[in-house]
Structures are given as structure tokens and as C-alpha cells.
Amino acid sequence: MIKAILIFNNHGKPRLSKFYQPYSEDTQQQIIRETFHLVSKRDENVCNFLEGGLLIGGSDNKLIYRHYATLYFVFCVDSSESELGILDLIQVFVETLDKCFENVCELDLIFHVDKVHNILAEMVMGGMVLETNMNEIVTQIDAQNKLEKSEAGFAGAPARAVSAVKNMNLPEIPRNINIGDISIKVPNLPSFK
């Protein structure tokens, strides 16, 4: 089973942390620090597997990690998982993120960490692999996002209006329309009671 999934940057700042076993908050932060410490020491051309640190369960557990530019993706697993399989899983996860965010970069993960959680929840559940078909996952995420948007109701109306206006393709309107003095004869309209 997968014990934890951690994403942090080259300086150790956490970008996503999901634990599939109960750990106290303090322990969680310590695990993040310890994992960063172990993983950052690694060279560029060594294998992607490490013995787990003491806090996460010692040598029974492994850290399987991939380093993409500024981010480390670390999966902490126990001995029942296939190491090469988890490597592939990380790859599928990143590719899915890429598809959902369109050329994902670290900033996307920073500002949309809740969306990343939702995507991850479609792939790994309770420490076990749930779905690895990218299309399925993306379809599901889209459906959920639509459901959220449709629900926004009145509270979302201003936001929707703003985004509608932003997306409108207006032709250039001349700023100063100089209309001469127009005297329009207004008919005497009956007053409404």
C-alpha cells in the first residue's frame, strides 16, 4: 500500500501532502522534512529508490521518487508495491496533471492545490491504485467541475458575468461619439398607475 504521497520543491516547500495512514500533524511535517532531506541528497543519475526514513517506517518502506525540474514527486510505499510500477504511476499522475492544467508547471500546483487533490483522489484511494486510465480520470474531473460551476447559483452570477464579459469579442467602440445637439420630440406618454 501507498503510505504517503508528497510533492515538494527543490527547497523543501511542500506543494502537496497526502497521508494514507494516521499521523499527527507534527509527525507529518517531520516526515516531509525528513523525506526532503533524504531525497535532496541524491545525485542526478542514481536510481529512483531509497530506503524510507525512520519516521515513515524504516527499511520496510521505500521512497520512490521522480525529480521534474523544480519539483520532487515522492511516493512512500511498503514492500507490497512493485517499485517499477510505482515509477510508472508517478509518470501517469504527472501526465494527467499535464492534461488537466495544460502544460502544468509549479505555479499551477501552488495556486490550485485543491484541484490537484481532486485529481489525485481519482487515481489513488485509501493507499491503493484506483484508476490509471488518463482519459477516464480527466472525464470525471471535468464532470465534477461542471457540477460545481452549475451549482454556483446567484453567488456565482457576478463572477460568471465578469468572465462572460471578458470572453466577449467586442469590436472596437469609438470612445468619443460627438453627437450634435439633438432635439427629439418626446411624445406625451400616458402615466402608468
Place this chain on the structure above:
Amino acid sequence: MMTPSLKLQDLIEEIRGAKTQAQEREVIHKECAHIRASFRDGDPLHRHRQLAKLLYVHMLGYPAHFGQMECLKLIASPRFSDKRVGYLGAMLLLDERQDAHLLITNSIKNDLNQGIQPVQGLALCTLSTMGSAEMCRDLATEVEKLLLQPSPYVRKKAVLTAVHMIRKVPELSNIFLPPCAQLLHERHHGILLGTITLITELCERSPAALGHFRKVVPQLVQILRTLVTSGYSTEHSVSGVSDPFLQVQILRLLRILGRNHEESSETMNDLLAQVATNTETSRNAGNAVLFETVLTIMDIHSAAGLRVLAVNILGRFLLNSDKNIRYVALTSLLRLVQSDHSAVQRHRPTVVECLQEPDASLSRRALELSLALVNSSNVRAMTQELQGFLKSCPPDLRADCASGILLAAERFAPTKRWHIDTILRVLTTAGTHVRDDAVANLIQLIGGAQELHAYSVRRLYSALAEDISQQPLVQVAAWCIGEYGDLLLEGSCEEIEPLQVEEEEVLALLEKVLQSHMSLPATRGYAFTALMKLSTRFHGDNNRIRQVVSIYGSCLDVELQQRAVEYNTLFRKYDHMRAAVLEKMPLVERDGPLVIEEAEESKEAQLSEATPIPTEPQTSKLLDLLDLLDDDTEDAQHLAPRDPSPEGALGHLLNLPCHPPALYQTLPPIPNLQVFEREGLQLNLSFVRPSEIPALLLITATATNSSGSDVTHFVCQAAVPKSFQLQLQAPSGDTVPAQGGLPITQLLRILNPNKAPLRLKLRLTYNHFGQSVQEIFEVNNLPLETWQ
């Protein structure tokens, strides 16, 4: 009116804008105060946004427990966006250790039943991540219902939730076992993946389930075959391999089902061969499947040809340029080394090469595997490789490597000399990383190898002269020099280059160890005692040693000071006993109490046959005593130790001590014997034969005084025939006050390995009534039980 709350993105911007840690803390504290206020006011519109912000700062490590109740409220809300954040919050903030977590059970139940798929999905996800045992029990029926739902999305999640529930509450296996058969017929890969996981979990927990599921082996084989032979499909393929995740899971389940079961193994054989030969190995996905296949082949009752194929695949992977492949190959070989030792041995050269890897993970695996591959035929070569590795390996592997080499040496040493050499080399290279008992083991080993004393002491002396920083080495060397210092001075030894050593050099070296700041207190103790022993081994005058001893009488280290004072006294007042006290030590039993270091503390004087030591006349009189018993001729060995044969020692090692250390259980008591009486002074002997050690006889000599005058300067000495071993412990005193005052007791230990008839001669000297008395007599009428 309060300011509109920040959006999550805006908060993140602000936090990132903070230049220092303190600034960041400030921003976050301010925002948390807002969030807390908002929670208190109960604003439903923005609650999800507030919680999202709280979850963000929680990830950064700030306390967020006050959001737990809000998660509950959000989950209970009808809106999807609320539920989404609420459930995420529940997964991140709540766990089974807080009582609050039970409160969401009802909400989950409602959400599971209300039929909107994304909501059901959320509920299942949360349940499988943080569901406690109570929650699982309450919601088991709901989850079971969802297993039969038409929607594959919900079903696949329900299946995995079932796995989690079984882990928390094993009794629920009964509910989730029946649906498995039907679920296996699904086409949807997600459901299949979950089902295989579920079946695997069930089989691992219960042998009954294992038997039950053996009948689905043909079905599993079929599914796998379809996956392997189907053409390229974009749906689930990863770099050209169709759904490698599902393939790996099926292979793992097949492994569990086929283990120890002929029939199932047979069904799988063809398929495994097919997978092993047809899988594309150019990309990681294919290799993952191949590895799993190899492990399955080795674990079940597969055909011999198939096993050979599997091990060869592993061997090929060992040579692969991809480090990940090599790592997994080493790990797999380690798993196989117990069951298929000879097959793995074939790859020993490659494994040893992997020791040189710069990658720490790989070299660690290679080390474990190399140690497992050492056997009696390759021990010399392997030890050499491992010692080479020890010199250059990363520090965290040093301890493991050193103890691994020592263990291998113990198990497979071809000769004692090789063994001593190996331990010596390990101590020199990695002395600080060896285990504590390595010193004791080496001393015991050297002590037992009598023919190698000269060799050992020379090697150790040279090593010590070069480097006095490695503490275990220094300790052993000091001990050896102290014991066998006389052998060191004799110039020649065939096995080693001639080494001319002067007494002064040796003393200087030991003093250097004593004074060095690198020496631990224990080491200094060793060196000090060694110096003292040399006072009898060396023939020169002892002024230098006396000087050192008296200086250390005021040493700050209490242990050393005590010894110095004792030794000083030995020089001054008990010089006649010094030779006897500092005699060569007998061999110590492996499991026995560690008498190695400071036997002198108990002042055991061993009076066995020894090469004549030029000491005071007192001792020579003792020798006369021994001569009187000469009629019992048996060629006595120098030390008469109980030298255990190598097999015996190994037997000792391999047999974990199982007999309780019940010492001194006695047979029916042997009657006491009065052996001497003169003018009110009586000497009585009482005998004890512990049943633990049949050859041992303990005699307590008690001197009592019923006369009117004190007996002073009482000394009792004893002698036995050569085949016996006698140890005399220090008497309780040397004065027996008059009129039945406190008697003197003294313990004699006699070892009689040959069960020869015991003869005992005693010599008493004392002052009584103003006269000095000396009596020598043989003890008659020794009871038969003392030696039979």
C-alpha cells in the same frame, strides 16, 4: 461590515509575497483569525472558501484543528462545491484518533444512498482514506449495495473501499467475499483492478479464502492472456504495454494462489512462460511486468526450465545499464537467495561488481546480497572483496559491512589464523564501527589458539605501533601484549617477518596508549593491566612500571586509580604473590561470565604447572609441594585449559543458549571434614559439587580459633596433582581472633576433568602464642563424592 474574505488564490499570493518566515507567519495568523471569526459567525456562503484556505495553511504546517467542525457542516450541505472541500478537509484534518470523526458517519451514509455519482465518489474516497473501524462497521452494508450498482465509476470506488474496510475490520471479509466472483467478469479495468486487490487482501488474511479463490485461477489466466495478446490499445496502455498495473496485480495474485499448490501452478505455467518471453523490455512498464512474472515463477511450483529462464532474466537485468532495473534485480535476488541459493550463486561475480556502485541504494543492496552469498567455498575471495568495500564504503554502511564480515568469518573460517587475520584487518579498517562483543570474541579466539599466540602478539604489536586510535584494536592488542609479552621478545616466529622488539619499546607503547587522549577509559584500563602483567613477563627491572603504577594512584579516573592503588600494593606488600596473581589466564568459556578483562580483581592465583618463574623463594617452596605429588604422572599441559574444538565452539555459537543458567545446584551434600587441629586452631573443609559443572569441586576452608590467643598472619596454600586445576581465592582475612572470633574462610576451586582420585596437600603458616608456625600435610580421608 466586514471586509470581503480573500479568495484562496489571493491568500496564496500574499503568503508568497512574504519575504521572511516571520512575515509569512504574520500573514497566516491574521488570516486564521479572520477564518476563525467567519466560522464563529457561521457564514454559509463563504465557508468552503475559508476551509480551503485553512487546508492550505495546514499543508504548510500551521495548526488547523478549529476547522474540524466546519468540515462536518460542509459535508452536510447540499451543494457539491461545499461537499468537495468538506470531504477533503475531513481527509486531511480528521482521523480515527479524534472522536469528532464519528460525526461524519451519518453524512456519509446519506451521501452514499442518494445516487449522485460524484457525491458517492467523494463519500467513498473519504471513507477509504480515514474510515475507522466503527465507521466501517456502520457503513458496510451501504458499500456492499454499491458494489452492484450499474455505474462503473461508483463500483470501482466501492471495491477499493471494501479493501480498506477489511483491513480495519477483518470480520467484514464475510460480506465482501461473495460478490468477488461476479466482479471478476467485469470488463472495466478499474473494477477489475479493485477486485484483484480485494481478492488479494482476502487471500492474505484467511487460508479458507485462499482455498476458495483457487478456483478462479483459470479465469485470471484468461484475463491476463487477453491483456498480453491484445493489440496496442490507447485506452490503458503505458508505453505500449496494455495496462501494466492490472497485469502486475494479477501476477501477484497468481503468486499467492499458486504457492504450494501443484494444480494451480500447473495452470499458470504456460501463461507465465508466454509473458516472460513476449513482454517488451525496452521500457519501464514492460520491465515491471517481467519482474513480477519472475518473482511469481520462482515462488510457485514451476517447471525447472521455467525457473532457469527466470533466474537468467534476473541475471540479464543485473547487467542492464538502467540503475532502477539493477536495483530491482538485486532486491529480487535477495528474496530468492534463501530458496534457490545455487541459482543465485551463479551471479555472484556480477553482484560483487555492484559493490563498487557510487549509488548508495545499489551498493547497500549489493552488500546485503553479497553477505547472503558467502559460503565455505568462496569465503576467502568474498571476504577480500568485502574488505575492499569496507575501506571505501559510505559511513552508514560501515557498521553493517563490518559485522557482516565478522559473522561470515565466524561461520566459515577455514583456519584459525585466517580468522584472526580477518578480524584484525576489520578492526584496523573500521574499528569504531564494530559491535561491542567483537573485542571479547577476538580475545577468546586468540586465547584458544595456543599455537598462534606468538603470531598474534606480533601482528597486534605492529598494528598498535602504527595506529593507536582504533579503540577495539588497541584493547585487543593491549591485552595480547600483556598476556604474551614474553613471546614478543623472543625474536623468531616462522609465520611472520622477524621483529626485534625491546622491552623498553613495548613499555613505551603501552604508556603512549595510556596517555593518549584518544583512548577510552576502558582502553586505558586494558593498557594499564597489560603494563602490570609485563612486570612478570619481562626480565628487566620493574622500575619503569612501578613508576607508572604509582603515578596513576592519583589519577582522576576512579577505575584507573583503584587499579593503580591495588597494583601498587601488589608491588609493595604482596610482591610474593605478584607472580601468581599475574599468571597467564585460562581460556574463558564463551557463554561464561566475562572474566576476561579483570580476573585480577578476584585475585585468583592459579597454581598449575608453569615454566619456572624466577621469583622469591616462597613460590619455589610451593613447587616443592607440587613435586611431592609427582607420583600422579600425567603430562600436564602448560595451561590445561578446556580448549573447545572448533566444532564445539561453533556448536556453542549456533545453539542459542537454551538451558537456564542455574548455577550451583547441588547433589546430596558431602560431609564436612576437619583436616587440622593444633592448640585450638582448627581447619575445616566443606565441599560443594555443582551439578551444572560435574568436574568442578568447590572447597571452603574455614579456620576457627578457640584458644586464648589470636592467630595472626594466617596463610593457607594448597597443591593438587598435575591433572587437576586449582584456583585459590583470596581469604577473608589473615587473623582469627581468640575465643571463637570471626573465622577466616577461603574458597578453593578444583577442576577435575579426568575424574582422577583427588589428593590435596595443604600448607599453613601463621603466628600463634607469639610463635610462627608452619604446617604441611596431606588431607586424608577425602570423601569419594569429591572426585567421582
